[in-house]
Amino acid sequence: MHTLLKNHKSLQHILEGKNISKHFNQTIALDDVSFEVKKGETLSIIGTSGSGKSTLLRTLNRLIPISGGEIKFRGQNIQEIPEIELRRQIGYVLQEPALFPHWTVEKNIALVLQLCNWPKDKISERVEALLNLMQMPHAKYRKRYPSELSGGEKQRIGIARALAAFPDLVLFDEPFSALDPITKGELQQEVIRLKDKLNTTSIFVTHDVKEAYLLGDRVLILNQGKAIQIGTPEEIRNHPANDFVKQFISTDYD
Numbered sequence: 001m002h003t004l005l006k007n008h009k010s011l012q013h014i015l016e017g018k019n020i021s022k023h024f025n026q027t028i029a030l031d032d033v034s035f036e037v038k039k040g041e042t043l044s045i046i047g048t049s050g051s052g053k054s055t056l057l058r059t060l061n062r063l064i065p066i067s068g069g070e071i072k073f074r075g076q077n078i079q080e081i082p083e084i085e086l087r088r089q090i091g092y093v094l095q096e097p098a099l100f101p102h103w104t105v106e107k108n109i110a111l112v113l114q115l116c117n118w119p120k121d122k123i124s125e126r127v128e129a130l131l132n133l134m135q136m137p138h139a140k141y142r143k144r145y146p147s148e149l150s151g152g153e154k155q156r157i158g159i160a161r162a163l164a165a166f167p168d169l170v171l172f173d174e175p176f177s178a179l180d181p182i183t184k185g186e187l188q189q190e191v192i193r194l195k196d197k198l199n200t201t202s203i204f205v206t207h208d209v210k211e212a213y214l215l216g217d218r219v220l221i222l223n224q225g226k227a228i229q230i231g232t233p234e235e236i237r238n239h240p241a242n243d244f245v246k247q248f249i250s251t252d253y254d
């Protein structure tokens with residue numbers, strides 16, 4: 001009975017990180033970090049510069065190997081999942097979307113689908129649906145090149161590309177930090193709309209406390225590679241774990 005309950009609980013977690021550590025020579029970038037992400041949840045990760053946010057995100061899709069601990073994706077150790085499967089199942093949105101400059105929007109979005117050998121007609125159908133989902137009319141945008149897009153439009157394509165193969169988890173690494181406040185606000189609303197519509201599970205790295213609260217169902221606070229607190233925005237606001245958290249979240253009130 002106990003085992004059944006335990007298994008049922010772990011099924012609700014898309015991702016489990018247990019005692020993750022990462023050393024770069026002498027630098028301890030991550031120090032015994034543990035957390036879980038539930039299906040349909042958005043977890044925001046915040047912390048000062050150099051606290052380990054991007055390193056943590058990159059360990060989750062195996063872009064960076066961990067030095068210790070364990071990461072389970074849908075109950076399976078990520079080391080055992082073939083890389084192509086991991087890329088299909090975990091979408092990744094970067095600050096600079098890194099679109100291929102000589103590829104059209106259509107081809108950029110289709111990247112993972114091509115890697116997964118989707119048939120051509122299915123790829124076209126999916127790209128059209130994704131462009132429409134991102135409120136970028138297919139007929140207008142599909143043949144454009146990245147240089148013919150604004151920063152906000154490029155980021156919409158970055159998100160469309162990450163969602164292309166119906167991933168179970170989407171990782172966002174400070175995706176809006178280079179955008180102006182109005183475009184940033186529009187894209188934050190877009191992420192909220194996508195979550196309501198698609199029930200996406202995501203992890204969102206940011207150094208902006210307001211953004212972390214707005215998008216995150218829960219927030220993980222990192223400092224010097226350690227997980228200092230994890231909780232809902234309300235819990236963190238009302239019960240900051242220590243003086244560091246108190247000071248860090250005070251930027252929320254400016």
Ligand SMILES: Nc1ncnc2c1ncn2[C@@H]1O[C@H](COP(=O)(O)OP(=O)(O)OP(=O)(O)O)[C@@H](O)[C@H]1O
Nearest residue numbers: 024027029047048049050051052053054055056207
């Ligand atoms: N490839 C690397 N080689 C050596 N040290 C690294 C490497 N990548 C990251 N680090 C170090 O690990 C620590 C965490 O870096 P990380 O980029 O994860 O921080 P961050 O919280 O994302 O910072 P920022 O908000 O500035 O992007 C830092 O001390 C950084 O210098």
